[in-house]
Amino acid sequence: MTDEYTDNKIETKAADSSSGSYVPPAETIPAQEAPDQELYHAKSFWTKWVFCQDAKVIGIQYALTATAIGFIGLILSWGMRLQLGFPETFSFLGPATYYQSVTMHGMIMVIYLLTALFLGGFGNYLIPLMVGARDMVFPYVNMVSYWMFLVAVLVLIASFFVPGGPTGAGWTLYPPQAILPGTPGSEMGIVLMLVSLSLFVIGFTMGGLNYVITILQSRTRGMTLMRMPLTIWGIFTATVLALLAFPALFVACIMMTLDNLLGTSFFMPEIFTMGEKLEYGGGSPILFQHLFWFFGHPEVYIVALPAFGIVSDLISVHARKNVFGYRMMVWAIVIIGALSFIVWAHHMYVSGMNPWFGFFFATTTLIIAVPTAIKVYNWVLTLWRGNIHLTIPMLFSLGFIVTFVNGGITGLFLGNVIIDVPLSDTYFVVAHFHMVMGIAPLMVVFGAIYHWYPLITGRHLNQTLGKIHFWITFVGAYAIYFPMHYLGFIGVPRRYFEMYDSPYMTSGVGLNQFITVAALIVGFTQILFLYNIFTSWYKGEKSERNPWKANSLEWHTPDYPPTHGNFGKELPVVYRWPYDFSVPGSDKEYIPQDVPPSQVPTAKAEQT
Amino acid sequence: MSKKELNIFKLLSEKPWEDSQKVIDDQHDGKTLALSKAKLGVRTIMVVSTVIFSLFVVSYSDRMLVHDWRSLSEPWLLWVNTIILIFTSFVFHKTKVLSDKNEFEKAKNYLLIVGFLTFAFITGQLLVWQYYVNLGQYASTNPANAFFYLFTALHGVHVLGGLFFWGRATTKLFTKNFSVLKIKQAIELCAIYWHFLLIVWFILFGLMIAT
Amino acid sequence: MFVAIVFALIIVASIVFHFWSPWWWTPVASNWGNIDDTIILTFWVTGAVFVAVCLFMSYCVWEYRYRPERKAEYKPEDKKLEFRLTWLTALGVVALLAPGLVVWNKYITVPENAFKIEVLAYQWGWNYRLPGDDGVLGKTSVGFINDDNPYGLDLSDPNSKDDILVMDADLHLKINQPVKIELRSLDVLHNFYIPQFRAKMDTLPGIITYYWFTPEKKGEYEILCAEYCGTGHYAMRGYVKVDEEQDYSNWLAKQISFEKMLTKKELNKNLLIAEK
Structure with a gap:
């Protein structure tokens, strides 16, 4: 590890200019109010790998923890699928356990897996490397953020072992049901869930603070915002959303905890249950729903925007072509982020809120389709006239496009208020959100892991296993969720432990069995993937430096894989955007961001 | 501040691939705002806290309209x-102001007064809680009470968080183990945070006495 | 080559599945056929986009697959193309949204002549209340609930006396008579949903929500709870029977009003006392 830097102040190379003469900076850099960042240098095993302040290690810690809890979520889904597909054969799940599985599966996948993986995992690993920083701006806070996340996960796991088990209130935790005895886990389970979520929010805010400020203030010389890779744009916007949206979840959690433990009536109206009238009165369950979805809808984009960003970069690198319409892509990310705060009530069209809201929220929701569609067009247009390497990251990106377009389009059904009326709370919704915010982002996660694994470990993942993993996961997941929409058309409601014998439901029996089998196959394939990750770590084929011939800074560190401090003695200086692939007039096929124009004498982009 | 005027629309319409833009971009120092990281950090925290408090205020205004709402009478202690x-x-x-003038010896004592007053405030708030509990006004008695306890507790937690950083700055000043730039910044940021908490309290307290 | 073909095949398979699968919605039995029309419209518009985008993608993967001698095009953006695509998409969105909002407006505007029915949801079952001859449902409150007054009717409200209490999971409706369903819940959220009628709305404790429809087809339809409400959610069923005028009257004649129920209970009590 090259830990020794003589000075805290890290010097940057003087700007190089193609015209030959040195041009002094047009504006003087403001005097710093505080000394530049000091790196904490690990002294022992513990501070190097466990209580580590290096964002790269923290990123890996986040990713591993998220994956571990994600596997629990996966296993829970197997239980549910067995019950739905073969209720007679696998009757070990009672309704209570079934609902607990549904709830924990949803919560784990959305928050503890996807959010933590994209922002905590990829965010930590990639942000400093891609913007040319030595580390996050507040490494200590960053470390605490991870440990808060771990505690949140442990509290969540603890809820499996308390009397009454984990909460079975559905991942939306709607009151009054969530804290009343008719719901499984209404004793300790719900309390631990609320505590765990609150801890997650606090921990995440610490991390988010780092991501945002590092991206805004700690970029290297020449790295303007519009020269950042789209990955960073996606993560940045998602983090801003998260910082503004998670407070709503936090507020809702606190008030519900008080309703549960102190008997306040924030969300609890007058209730008559189990033969008696409860002490509660006057609270509004709809208020909770507003708070929850004010968090919940941006949450969808907190998962989706990093995926959008990463997939843009993957497609560009592996198609050897610049991202088509980079500016439009950035605008779309920002516009989607902004709009995501005024569409939340489309989750509540049939919740009993004022029906006139329907007009407003249907309109805003469908407006979001426009920037989203533009992103899709631009991904496909990036492939157009490219030189496409069908590597595994590219395969996953293609898989992402298909699943995302499919899931996005069903969003147009559900966003249009009147169509939502028959389809809400049916399997159509389940299929929609799994496709659009489950499978599609996971395709990106996998693609990104195959793409950046060599950077992290210096070795490639096994290609054959990777291809098997891709085809089974993609085709299998599509086969699960595409037909599932049709169960929703039939009218099968979601969150049903058993389907009974209604004619339109029994017609779906065969389909349910098929889905269960497909789900089990896809699920087990993920074990293959884990096996690949762990064995390739020490047995994989050694990767040469920058195996994908990418331009962004993370591939151009002096040490490969990058070490603590990322860039050795001197920070890189950025001279171009990260998409200079196949530039006309240049004999080089790609020009990394830190290559000065003087070294590519013939490189002159043709004006378009 | 003036040097880095941030025009978002202009920024987002840059074409990073064009030669004319490249010349400008190559001079960029990699910072978007002319603010120190710490200052920006505190501001971000204040934004997040503001969102939290605003959502509580929204919930308060929504809940207030229900007929079972009985306002609390504020004791003089709250004033x-x-x-x-x-x-x-x-x-x-x-x-x-003192620390800006490098008069750290005086600033030291003033910091102690701040600490004393803040602890007095927290004790005062706890006394108000005790007063209400003695009256039999629990959180579950009425939603207005619930919000009162919630607001004061949340504000109190924010104050305690501030005290943590106040403690670090004060210790440094007393042990003389500090860099001038850093301690100045720490004091400035704490001061900003205290003003922020005062404004938050004005809003919460104002809301509670107005309704 | 292989990859492009597989992707194209998946798209073709999706289309085939759509047209040939036996799973499709149940025949509509209410006036909300135009919800189905909106869905069909959305299907054609979005389906075309999905097929076009994915097939174009497969084409690109095939046509521009890696060749060592090929050099990719360098094109940062194409304003004209992006502008056109944006407007085209916006147009498509308007085409989907506008009819949707028109139907929604109809959905939330209850006709004057709608017959009011209260649906009372609890963990885990359904009860109903019909207005008596006065056509008005009496006031209620959870606070009034006791053994004699399971619906929590306000005894001081003169409109409540003649209300008809249907303490049964099955409800009868008169064909072609618009009904306004007023939803009440005693405990948690539920949702009164009959797939064939297409309409649904949550029931909430503490407030009354509503929706309306006109049953247009005779028959028996299953009621499902469509908002998760605890362990018994999946078992919260009932039936709606849409009757011709005569059958409906017969059924109605068998139901008893609140007032009658009170006197009956009073009698029973007196009997019990007398027996002792």
Whole structure:
């Protein structure tokens, strides 16, 4: 590890200019109010790998923890699928356990897996490397953020072992049901869930603070915002959303905890249950729903925007072509982020809120389709006239496009208020959100892991296993969720432990069995993937430096894989955007961001 | 601040691949705002806290309209606490002015006063809680009570968080183990945070006495 | 080559599945056929986009697959193309949204002549209340609930006396008579949903929500709870029977009003006392 830097102040190379003469900076850099960042240098095993302040290690810690809890979520889904597909054969799940599985599966996948993986995992690993920083701006806070996340996960796991088990209130935790005895886990389970979520929010805010400020203030010389890779744009916007949206979840959690433990009536109206009238009165369950979805809808984009960003970069690198319409892509990310705060009530069209809201929220929701569609067009247009390497990251990106377009389009059904009326709370919704915010982002996660694994470990993942993993996961997941929409058309409601014998439901029996089998196959394939990750770590084929011939800074560190401090003695200086692939007039096929124009004498982009 | 005028629309319409833009971009120092990281950090935290408090205020206004709402009568102690908080903010401002002038010996004592006043405020708030509990006004008695306890507790937690950083700055000043730039910044940021908490308290307290 | 073909095949398979699968919605039995029309419209518009985008993608993967001698095009953006695509998409969105909002407006505007029915949801079952001859449902409150007054009717409200209490999971409706369903819940959220009628709305404790429809087809339809409400959610069923005028009257004649129920209970009590 090259830990020794003589000075805290890290010097940057003087700007190089193609015209030959040195041009002094047009504006003087403001005097710093505080000394530049000091790196904490690990002294022992513990501070190097466990209580580590290096964002790269923290990123890996986040990713591993998220994956571990994600596997629990996966296993829970197997239980549910067995019950739905073969209720007679696998009757070990009672309704209570079934609902607990549904709830924990949803919560784990959305928050503890996807959010933590994209922002905590990829965010930590990639942000400093891609913007040319030595580390996050507040490494200590960053470390605490991870440990808060771990505690949140442990509290969540603890809820499996308390009397009454984990909460079975559905991942939306709607009151009054969530804290009343008719719901499984209404004793300790719900309390631990609320505590765990609150801890997650606090921990995440610490991390988010780092991501945002590092991206805004700690970029290297020449790295303007519009020269950042789209990955960073996606993560940045998602983090801003998260910082503004998670407070709503936090507020809702606190008030519900008080309703549960102190008997306040924030969300609890007058209730008559189990033969008696409860002490509660006057609270509004709809208020909770507003708070929850004010968090919940941006949450969808907190998962989706990093995926959008990463997939843009993957497609560009592996198609050897610049991202088509980079500016439009950035605008779309920002516009989607902004709009995501005024569409939340489309989750509540049939919740009993004022029906006139329907007009407003249907309109805003469908407006979001426009920037989203533009992103899709631009991904496909990036492939157009490219030189496409069908590597595994590219395969996953293609898989992402298909699943995302499919899931996005069903969003147009559900966003249009009147169509939502028959389809809400049916399997159509389940299929929609799994496709659009489950499978599609996971395709990106996998693609990104195959793409950046060599950077992290210096070795490639096994290609054959990777291809098997891709085809089974993609085709299998599509086969699960595409037909599932049709169960929703039939009218099968979601969150049903058993389907009974209604004619339109029994017609779906065969389909349910098929889905269960497909789900089990896809699920087990993920074990293959884990096996690949762990064995390739020490047995994989050694990767040469920058195996994908990418331009962004993370591939151009002096040490490969990058070490603590990322860039050795001197920070890189950025001279171009990260998409200079196949530039006309240049004999080089790609020009990394830190290559000065003087070294590519013939490189002159043709004006378009 | 003036040097880095941030025009978002102009920024987002840059074409990073064009030669004319490249010349400008190559001179960029990699910072978007002319603010120190710490200052930006505190501001971000204040934004997140503001969102939290605003959502509580929205919930309060929504819940208030239901017929079972019975407002609490505020004891005089709450006014005393408010005055203490105003005074704390004032003293902190003085401290900041002193530290700007490098008069750390004086600033040291002022910091102690701030700490004392803040602890007095928290004790005062706890006394108000005790007062209500003695009256039999629990959180579950009425939604207005619930919000009162919630607001004061949340504000109190924010104050305690501030005290943690106040403690670090004060210790450094007393042990003389500090860099001038850093301690100045720490004092300035704490002062900003205390003013922020005062404003938050004004809003919460104002809301509670107005309804 | 292989990859492009597989992707194209998946798209073709999706289309085939759509047209040939036996799973499709149940025949509509209410006036909300135009919800189905909106869905069909959305299907054609979005389906075309999905097929076009994915097939174009497969084409690109095939046509521009890696060749060592090929050099990719360098094109940062194409304003004209992006502008056109944006407007085209916006147009498509308007085409989907506008009819949707028109139907929604109809959905939330209850006709004057709608017959009011209260649906009372609890963990885990359904009860109903019909207005008596006065056509008005009496006031209620959870606070009034006791053994004699399971619906929590306000005894001081003169409109409540003649209300008809249907303490049964099955409800009868008169064909072609618009009904306004007023939803009440005693405990948690539920949702009164009959797939064939297409309409649904949550029931909430503490407030009354509503929706309306006109049953247009005779028959028996299953009621499902469509908002998760605890362990018994999946078992919260009932039936709606849409009757011709005569059958409906017969059924109605068998139901008893609140007033009658009170006197009956009073009698029973007196009997019990007398027996002792």
